[in-house]
Amino acid sequence: MNIVDRRLNPRGKALENRQRFLRRAKGVVQQAVKQSLQSRNIRDVLDGGEVSIPMDGMEEPSLRRGAGGMRDHVLPGNKTFIEGDVLPRSGGGSGGKPDKAGEGAGEDAFRFVLTREEFLNVFLDDLELPDLAKRRLTETEHESPVRAGYSVSGSPANIAVNRTTRLAMMRRMALRRPNPETIARLEAEIAACEEDGLRLALEDKVKALNAKVRRIPYIDPVDVRYRRYENEPKPVAQAVMFCLMDVSSSMTEHMKDLAKRFYMLLYIFLAQRYRHVELVFIRHTDRAEEVDEDTFFHSPATGGTLVSSALEAMRAVIAKRYSPEDWNIYAAQASDGDNSYSDEAATERLLKDAILPASQYFAYLEVGESGRESMSHSALLRLYERLRAEGAPLSIRKVSHRNEIFPVFRELFQRRQGHEKAAS
Amino acid sequence: MEPLFEGADWSFTTLQRIHDACQEIALSELGLDVYPNQIEVITAEQMLDAYSSTGMPLFYKHWSFGKHFAHHEAFYRKGLRDLAYEIVINSSPCVSYLMEENTATMQTLVIAHAAFGHNHFFKNNYLFKTWTDAEGILDYLDFAKGYIARCEERHGQAAVERTLDAAHALMSHGVHRYPGKSKLDLRQEERRERERRAHEEQIFNDLWRTVPAGPSKSALDLGAERRRTVLGLPQDNLLYFLEKSAPRLQAWQREILRIVRHVAQYFHPQRQTKVMNEGTATYVHYRIMTRLHEKQAISDGNFLEFLTSHSNVVFQPAFDHPRFPGFNPYALGFAMMQDLERIVTNPEAEDREWFPDIAGSGDAMAVLRDIWANYRDESFISQFLSPRLMRQMRMFHICDDPARTEGVVVEAIHDEAGYRRIRRQLAREYDISWTDPNIEVVDVDLAGDRRLLLRHTVVNGCLLQDTAATHVLQHIADLWSYDVRLQEVDPTGTVLKEHVASPRAMTRAA
Numbered sequence: 001m002n003i004v005d006r007r008l009n010p011r012g013k014a015l016e017n018r019q020r021f022l023r024r025a026k027g028v029v030q031q032a033v034k035q036s037l038q039s040r041n042i043r044d045v046l047d048g049g050e051v052s053i054p055m056d057g058m059e060e061p062s063l064r065r066g067a068g069g070m071r072d073h074v075l076p077g078n079k080t081f082i083e084g085d086v087l088p089r090s091g092g093g094s095g096g097k098p099d100k101a102g103e104g105a106g107e108d109a110f111r112f113v114l115t116r117e118e119f120l121n122v123f124l125d126d127l128e129l130p131d132l133a134k135r136r137l138t139e140t141e142h143e144s145p146v147r148a149g150y151s152v153s154g155s156p157a158n159i160a161v162n163r164t165t166r167l168a169m170m171r172r173m174a175l176r177r178p179n180p181e182t183i184a185r186l187e188a189e190i191a192a193c194e195e196d197g198l199r200l201a202l203e204d205k206v207k208a209l210n211a212k213v214r215r216i217p218y219i220d221p222v223d224v225r226y227r228r229y230e231n232e233p234k235p236v237a238q239a240v241m242f243c244l245m246d247v248s249s250s251m252t253e254h255m256k257d258l259a260k261r262f263y264m265l266l267y268i269f270l271a272q273r274y275r276h277v278e279l280v281f282i283r284h285t286d287r288a289e290e291v292d293e294d295t296f297f298h299s300p301a302t303g304g305t306l307v308s309s310a311l312e313a314m315r316a317v318i319a320k321r322y323s324p325e326d327w328n329i330y331a332a333q334a335s336d337g338d339n340s341y342s343d344e345a346a347t348e349r350l351l352k353d354a355i356l357p358a359s360q361y362f363a364y365l366e367v368g369e370s371g372r373e374s375m376s377h378s379a380l381l382r383l384y385e386r387l388r389a390e391g392a393p394l395s396i397r398k399v400s401h402r403n404e405i406f407p408v409f410r411e412l413f414q415r416r417q418g419h420e421k422a423a424s
Numbered sequence: 425m426e427p428l429f430e431g432a433d434w435s436f437t438t439l440q441r442i443h444d445a446c447q448e449i450a451l452s453e454l455g456l457d458v459y460p461n462q463i464e465v466i467t468a469e470q471m472l473d474a475y476s477s478t479g480m481p482l483f484y485k486h487w488s489f490g491k492h493f494a495h496h497e498a499f500y501r502k503g504l505r506d507l508a509y510e511i512v513i514n515s516s517p518c519v520s521y522l523m524e525e526n527t528a529t530m531q532t533l534v535i536a537h538a539a540f541g542h543n544h545f546f547k548n549n550y551l552f553k554t555w556t557d558a559e560g561i562l563d564y565l566d567f568a569k570g571y572i573a574r575c576e577e578r579h580g581q582a583a584v585e586r587t588l589d590a591a592h593a594l595m596s597h598g599v600h601r602y603p604g605k606s607k608l609d610l611r612q613e614e615r616r617e618r619e620r621r622a623h624e625e626q627i628f629n630d631l632w633r634t635v636p637a638g639p640s641k642s643a644l645d646l647g648a649e650r651r652r653t654v655l656g657l658p659q660d661n662l663l664y665f666l667e668k669s670a671p672r673l674q675a676w677q678r679e680i681l682r683i684v685r686h687v688a689q690y691f692h693p694q695r696q697t698k699v700m701n702e703g704t705a706t707y708v709h710y711r712i713m714t715r716l717h718e719k720q721a722i723s724d725g726n727f728l729e730f731l732t733s734h735s736n737v738v739f740q741p742a743f744d745h746p747r748f749p750g751f752n753p754y755a756l757g758f759a760m761m762q763d764l765e766r767i768v769t770n771p772e773a774e775d776r777e778w779f780p781d782i783a784g785s786g787d788a789m790a791v792l793r794d795i796w797a798n799y800r801d802e803s804f805i806s807q808f809l810s811p812r813l814m815r816q817m818r819m820f821h822i823c824d825d826p827a828r829t830e831g832v833v834v835e836a837i838h839d840e841a842g843y844r845r846i847r848r849q850l851a852r853e854y855d856i857s858w859t860d861p862n863i864e865v866v867d868v869d870l871a872g873d874r875r876l877l878l879r880h881t882v883v884n885g886c887l888l889q890d891t892a893a894t895h896v897l898q899h900i901a902d903l904w905s906y907d908v909r910l911q912e913v914d915p916t917g918t919v920l921k922e923h924v925a926s927p928r929a930m931t932r933a934a
Contacts, residue, residue, distance in 0.1 A: 001443050002462040002517065003436055006470065007524055014473045014493040020585075021490030060488055061593050061896045065861055066889030069882075070825040074850040076751065077742020078820040078837055085834040089824070112494045 021058075022118065028053050029114070033122045050113045145229040154226025168223040177216040178209040239360075240278045240322045241266065242314050242331040243296065248285040248305040250338045255367040259334035261405045262365055263296075266332060280317055284310035290317060307339045307380060308346035315354040324358040331355065332363040337378025348383055356392045365408070368400035425719040429726075432527035439463060439522075442532045443539065449715045450540040454708065455789050458543040459518040459558060463535065466521050472496050474511050474521060482565050484572040484683075486588050512538035514546040514694075516558040529726040533733060536712035541705025548797045549700070551693035560610030561690060567614045568683045575676050587677045590899035591663060591684035597863060598663030598681075598688040613686065617679060624675065651868070658864040658879075662900070663688070665865050671874065672905040681903075695856055696800045703757015704796050706738060710758070740817065751850075756817075760804070763813045764792060774811060802858075806851035814838040814846055821846045826885070861888055863910075874906040882914045893923055901925040 022029060032051035081087070114122070150160055186206050193199040243263050247256065281296035282288055285303030288310040314331065322329060339347065356362060364384050381396065388394040397408045428445055429438045443463065450456045466474070474480070476493035483489065513519040520538040522531055546552050557564075576584045591598070652658070659665040666673070667681040694701065713734075717727040740755035741748050764782070767775045768791050771783035782791050795804065821836040836842030836849075852858050867877040878900075880888060893910065901908040905927050912921040 001440070001447070001460070003439055003443075004462060004464045005436070006464045006466045006521075009466075009470065014476055014490060016485050017476070017487060017490030018493055019490070020485065020487035021494065024487045024585075025491075058491055059892075059895075060589075061892040061899075062596050063594075063861055063863055063880075063893060063896050064596075064889055065886040066892075068826065069886030070823065070827070070884040071886070072821065072823050072835070072849050072852075074751075074819055074821050074846055074853060075743035076740055076817045076819055077744060078818040079742075081820055081834045081837060083834055083837050083839070083842060086830050087822070087832045087834065089831050113497065 025053060025058055026122075028058060029112070029122050032112075033114075033119065051119075053112050144232060146232045148228045148230040150225040151228040152222075152225065154228065158226045158229075160225045160227045163225040164219070164223050167225065168219045171220060171223060172216065172218070175216050177218075178212055183209055183213070239328040239330060240280060242317075242329070243279065243281045244310045244314065244331060244333040244335075245281075245283050245296065246285075246305060246307070246310075246335040246338070247283045247301045248338070249302045250305060251336050251367075252369065254369060255336050258367040258399055258401075258405060259365065262334055262399075262409060263332065265405065265409045278322075280314075282310050282313050282317070284313070288313035305338050305340060306343050307335065308343050308350055311347060311350040311355055315350060318354075318358055329359045330361050330363075331359055332365065334365045334367055335380060336368065337366045337380045339378075339380045341379070344379060344383060347380070348387070351383075351387060351392075356387070356394070359393065361393050361395070363395045364397070366396070366398045368398060425721045427723060428532070428716070428721045429528040430723070432529070434526075434528040434531050436465075438528060439465075439531060439535075442528075443535055445716060445721055446532070446536050446540055446712050449712050450536075450544075450708065453715065454540075454711060455793060456540055456544040456708070457548060458540060459516040459547050461539045461543065462517040462519045463539060464519060464521050465524055467524055468500075471511070471521065471523050472500065480513065480565055482562070482569055484569045484588075485576075486592075487585070488592065510534040510538045512542045513561075514542075514552060514556055514558055514690075515561045516547075518543040518546065518558075519562075527729070529722065529729045530733065532716070532722065532726075533709055533713060533730055537705045537709035540712065541708035542701060544708065545697070545701050545704045545796055548793070549693070549697060549800075550798055551696060551800055555693050556690050557610045560613075564610035564614055564686065567617075568687070571617075571679065571683065575680065579674075579676065584680070586902065587680050588684070590903050591681050593896045593899045594663050594666075595684060595688045596860060598661060598685040599692040600661055600664070600689065601857060610686065617682075621675075652866075655865075655868060657868075658866045660862065660864045661685075662863065662865060662878075666900070666903045669868075670904050673903065677903075693800075696802070696854075698753040699751075699757040699760075699801045699854060700796065700799065700804050701757075702753045703759075703761050704792075706734075706754050706758040707761035707792070710734065742818075759813055759817065760808060761792060763810050764788070764795070764808060767810065772812075778810060779808070801854035802851050805854060806847060809847045809850065811838070811843045814843055819846050819850070821849050858883075861886075876900070876904050876906065876908045878908065878910040880910060880912045882912050882920055885914070885920075887912055887921055888923075894925070897923050897925040898928070901927045 029051065032053050150163055183206060186202055186209070190199055190202050190206065193202060243266070245256075245259050245263070251259075279293070280290060281293055282290050283296055283301065284306065285301055286306045286309060287303075288306075290313060310333070318324065318329065351362075364381075366378065366381055381398075384394055384396050388396065397411070399405060399408050425445075428441050434442075443461065450458070472493060475496050476489045510523075511521045518539065520534065520543075522534055526534065546556075546558065552558075572584060572588075655669055656665070663681050663685040667678045667685065670678075673681075713722070713727070713730050716722045717724075722730075738752070738755045738758045740752050740759075765788040767779055767783050768785055768788040771779075776783040785791060795808065799807070815838045819838050820834055821842065822832050823835045824832045836845040838846065862881045862883070864879055864881075865876065866879045869875045869877070878897075888910075897908055897910055907927075908925050910923040911919050912923075913919055
């Protein structure tokens, strides 16, 4: 008998098969991820997750008998029946009688656990920030030195001591440089020597050795090596995302929830795709303030509504911290569309003169009450539509149910053909 | 005897001692005859792995195994389902997988069950002897894995996947049901494939490509009868037929069909002996564990732990139980083995009447060994299910005939009038040539549009499941490269239903 411990065998033998399965099931998985997002808290999304995949999308067909026809079965556990009894067919369909083993098509769906990466990859597939690469990516390259072996020239600061002494020792051994101990021993012999002839011979020998020591230096310039560095250019996609949200009393909890979900998606999306992206959260009533993420999403505020205040705040932050020369600027605004009439001119001016010229892309999300399709266009919406008609990089969407958030989000940030802007 | 272990912990020396103690009982007391054993300790994750590729330690890559892995894993993580305690492979040496999480008692149970029960059955049952090659299987799977990986490199993963998908869909119709002239020899199989390849390369001459093809004469000359003979029709091994006769398959595609066919054939005996195989292994582990307990090699506590697992394994819920899964092969098999032991050693008048050959013959193990070697589920049940066991399990036979409007009729119960009918019917349920639909290739129109004609002989009005049949037919059409028609015909010859499929463009191009 032979006992083998296989526990240390390479793990994840199933990984390859699993990946093949995922690749094959891509469409189905995408659909499942989309559906699972509707029902779950978005923060959980970052933990990866479980999706259920309908079996019929991934079935492996085989030739087997279907329902219908005459069927015989032997079953255990008879308590009361006698021959000739007629039992009612159990409801629903042609089969009749309790479930029979080996019949039927098996489960309708099964749960599939996606890792965080797999989940986000599916979730964020096809999404990217529009025109991110357009403006500064090519110029703004950050160079960082990377070790690239050794060279024979360089600055003294970069001497590779280990390498140099190693080479020196190799050379000394190869050329048989006499070592100090040998000379010291010979000199001791000379001192102790009585016989002249022998002493002279020894002195000659020592002289020759000393000459050789001088000829073959301990460290030669050919031994010296320097650590070599190469500058590796690293593209840096610098971007800042402004999240603007109306938190005035006209925004119901439902609307805030919609807006929150939209930003959460944005948050996950940015966190996944880009390393150098900053987030600025600005909430406004009749006055605007920059807040941290937690306050933005969770702390209440009331008051009137002045959209221009938020835009003004955004302009101020841009002027202070994010020069359009160095940053790609994006903004997403969520609002119920309420704005005081007197503010419209100010809003338009700010957008036209300051915000839109500085921004790569501006997304406006108008949130509405659940189940109520708003027929009328709000003043704000009309303003944005007019601006877009003039060719501003704007996207406008109306959302009234949380189910719509994801499709809208996808649409807004769909990878675009060419540089086509903000299709409606 | 010294206790083999104490508590739940085990080490490799414990496993060795357990194995030796079990072997002592299995060989000298039960008279079993086994392949050499190899015991492999694995983790739960590796057990899941092994599950998903039909229990084989090395297997080619395919997405469906990933699907099964995900499926099992999800159930396991949720705690809905336990992992099997063991997997055992019909090979020589006989490989049994033990999970590291098992307690010492469980390891003893698994060794007794798999390394002796299943092992003996694999080595001695006539179906396994006829149809499987225990020495060659692991090498052959290694070859298959490498061959398919090379095909993927050469022809692309997508093309290989399409071929494998099609082959898998036909797997249940890829076995020879009746023994041929020679025993399966997988080593030789692998060598022959290499030789075929070498031969083709040797005789390859590009000039033949340029020879002008005249109008084909031979096909026209063939009479329908002769044509069918040449093609070996009718043929119920669809994979074999396609491998040999599909006109436009590449050599590597034929080899893939062949590999899948060999794998299907290898598992064919297991499908026919579920009740017997599990019954044997359960009976053997029960005997060994009981003996170990009698010899005080395992403590009372360990024995109780074993009994708990054992009774879970052989639990048979009644038909009206909400989670009734059908007959549990462990329960039915074990009950029959125990019943046979009783008939041989302590028969009643009824048993003498029903089983005159074995009742009271005294040596239970001799009778059981003979049965294990020479029967399969269908013949085993039809000859050895005793009236007493039918009463004990309170079996009854129902018939659901759609032609009868009133409901499901109880045809027979466990009484004098019903025993034989119940037994015949239960045996039939384990006869896969009865439960699998009977589908044959019946004709090919070689002279005309090369359409392939299949026939399903419908029994009791059970038609094929429609969507699945359509999908499989599509796969057949892709392999055959021309149209395929499947007729469902009842015994009187009336065509009840017809499916047709045309090959998809992409496979034609491949």
